[in-house]
Amino acid sequence: MKPAVILFPGSNRERDAARALKLVAGAKPNIVWHAEHELPAGTDLVVLPGGFSYGDYLRCGAIAARANIMTAVRAHAAKGGLVLGICNGFQILCEAGLLPGVLVRNARLRFVCREVLLRVERADTAYTKAYRKGDLIRIPVAHGEGNYTADDATIAQLEHEGRVAFRYARADGQIDETDGPNGSINGIAGIYSEKFNVLGMMPHPEDYIEPEIGPTDGRGLFESLAGALKAA
Amino acid sequence: MTLLPNTPRITPELVAEHGLKPEEYDHFVKLIGREPSITELGIVSAMWNEHCSYKSSKAWLRTLPTTGPRVIQGPGENAGVVDIGDGQAVVFKMESHNHPSFIEPYQGAGTGVGGILRDVFTMGARPIAALNLLRFGDCHNTRTRRLLAGVVAGIGGYGNSFGVPTVGGSVGFHKRYNGNILVNAMAVGLANTNEIFYAAATGVGRAIVYLGSKTGRDGIHGATMASAEFGADAEEKRPTVQVGDPFAEKLLLEACLEIMQKGCVVAIQDMGAAGLTCSAVEMGAKGDLGVELDLDAVPCRETGMSAYEMMLSESQERMLMVIADGKEEEAEAIFKKWGLDFAIVGRTTDTLRFVVKHKGLVEADLPIKELGDEAPEYRRPYVEPAERPVIKPEDVRSPLSVADALERLIASPDLCSKRWVWEQYDHLILGNTVQRPGGDAAVVRVEDGPKALAMTTDVTPRYCEAGPFEGGKQAVAEAWRNLTAVGATPIAVTDNLNFGNPEKPEIMGQFVACVKGIGAACEALDFPVVSGNVSLYNETNGQGILPTPSIGGVGLIDNLAETMTLDFKASGEPILLIGKTEGWLGASSFLATVCEREEGAPPPVDLVAEKRNGDFVRALIRDGIATAVHDISDGGLLVALAEMAMAGHLGASLEAPPEGMDANAWWFGEDQARYVVTVPSGQTAEVVRHAQAAGVPVAKIGKTGGDRLILPEDRSIMVEALRDRHETWLPIYMGAS
Amino acid sequence: MKARVIVTLKSAVLDPQGKAIEGALRSLGVNGVQSVRQGKVFDVELAGNDQATAEAALKEACEKLLANTVIETYRIEFA
């Protein structure tokens, strides 16, 4: 696999993402500066990492979504290439129109960093084959604006097409809408594009990969990607 | 070039407005042999104010132990540097932003974090963790809630965006902070020992470069404000608060580390308090060089800024550097790539003068060494703090049963869970946080391991008020104990000495005694002070804060597999109490919170016992014998046990106090140098034998298991119910209208 | 020339910040406030003196960046 991690001014989880790709998927990610116009030849996975691109000024992800490199990322996605946006990366994907909807201020109006339970909604995508459908995985969130919202028609379409990737759940597996970290509609923590090649998610699987540090439920996502891209 | 015209004339009023005493001004005039210009007056007022010159505290700070085999750089630079082996060093410091945070909590606390992060990466270190120590007024005070909300959001807002995990801290409340809250921020960074950068300039004729954000009229007189006692005119001083830009700081970090790595940097100094003035003077003076600045080249974001304003501006996210010969273009290209300003604003000279030019005029021409060396230094008069009587257990009547008292303590403002606070800090970014907030000390892995660093911030102002010398000792001992409890070897401390008005002999007496206590403890525990900060004049309308010498401790863990946490792990494990219990209730949490009495002498700290007991506990961890460890501090033994039970979601049954021991004194006494340890069953005899051989008091006091804390002579308490009380006090308080 | 752009949430979109402010004002004892909606304002300085040109530039700015038309609407005002 040949991942490219995009570096925007203010990104700050690019090292975490690159480390996860290296440790779990055995990849050597290229770090690509936002001002570039092209992705490195042969790139098969684009990662938009977490952080505060442009300080989260104006709206989270808004300014980064208009960066030079995003034209290339759009083209990559249009060809069916994999694009993973984590946290700020998810916000950028929404602002760039690669995913529908928008992430607004957490319902409690505070930044929240804590572990959540995610329910894996489907295990047949390039991102989730290493999990089973319905798995509850422990992953941390760290964001102030992760409250996913969209108009009713968009939500209905996402649900109908099975494009919700992960939901915030309680220990009994039920969706956690009221006690969730941010107030997202239907407990949405991550969504896919129509062709399931683009995934945006608020939680940080890249920070839960090493047993020395804590839980390792984030590994599955990177293992899935390694598998998908080896097979391809 | 023409010499400056002397307008306006320097009047005694103007001198006073600049916070200079008449005799200080006279000394300055004698030093330069003429009346200064207004810019020169501004420069000297910044250099000689309390905040920059440490004029009240310097003599006492010199008494602290600051050296040791690991210490690479002690106090005197932007941050302390300590060797952690393998060619690596930990770089850290703590700093206060008390006054600005009171006026504008979000920006004040945020820029405090920004400032301390800058101090650390100025040394060439990449920040790997941040901590803080916060004190607010009484929770019934009308301002407390908004100040707390704003400060916490501000710390998170800056640190989260910058991208450093905020892994630990301390939050407390007391009415003596009603008019002066404390916001002490600490940053910890990692560097290679052969790539540490310093402020001292070398080489004559080298370019002095200005980097980072543009200069505005921010915080002019900010440095003076940070040392001025608050009066009713605080409103007037308001516009001196700065707005932080964590985004710019993140870019500054990356750009600085990049040009350092490329060998472009000869000397570097961040612009903190009194911005360009302090940084430029320091670079020259430390390097025995003169400095000539040309202010026409300074990037400004506002028009028409005067020399005076530029020299005193405290705009954030700026640096000053001396660039290696021939590296100017390479450095500039890197800064431009990160979208930051880069301007050559001066040169080093061989004249030992500090010369400032602006629009064809010489606005200042001062002897550079004397600006620092000749700063006033005071041996302020002080009185020895009065000794308080020792309170005996039989003098204490509790209105509550032991179980009720535990419930009260665990849900009190000082002892309740601070989750509401630290969940607003990104404590996981960088992927190295082994122990999160909530334990005895944070543990952060060093790069890919196996080494790790432990860190903590501590002080018990109640003790410092009751007995400043013991209180100073205790703050250090508690930090040392917290590091020990996670399995680390304590290696060095930074401090932040927050006190009232030092011109009052009683306050100065508190300061002196606390510093002596800190010094004694650091000496005895091989725990040198490598950096720090002093914040004086924390007074409003004549009422000073509790003496609060914050201690930031750092410890080293060779192998992160050998760290320890405080949660009970398994049922049926013996619970051991390490250390001697006399039942000290004076100045305790129990006495203050349950009996509503703030009285008595604080618990004495036996530094020899402290070291012996701590070394024993650390060995238990390293040998893989201990299964859980927690130090005993505020609230005493029963609170420590409850915390272990709540963290592990596991109960315990506890044995009765020893014969003749008062129950409250046993359960809630705050004797020092103590830990609670669990070990696998069957190991007790062995551990007791070793402890006795080492002269360490040890007693088996109970056994883990079940879902409740079973007290011998009282009702038992469900762990989850206790946990609920412990976790909900703060969220309810903050949510309440 | 100077212009002001005001970006507000569409009325169907929930505004938790506005709600929180309502609550806070109530508890501070400020009387008579029934509802609050929070938005953003941009004070823009533009080159030239032609209002039509300026308006076109600002419209472009809003569409491309200043507003997220999924949830927001904008208005351009000249002093």
Added chain:
Amino acid sequence: MKARVIVTLKSAVLDPQGKAIEGALRSLGVNGVQSVRQGKVFDVELAGNDQATAEAALKEACEKLLANTVIETYRIEFA
């Protein structure tokens, strides 16, 4: 009745958001924008019909909550 409160940073105060937006507009090729300062707007619905009472309530709201006059100024407008 309806009122609008506009809170902006004092002119000498750094506006990192505005600065970032200026840069972004420039690189998006929007012409003629020289500077941007960002502020907040609060659209407030008030009880009663008396403008003087409403203005007093809003002034109180601004001083106590909506603005920090250390770094911000506010303006109250009625439609």
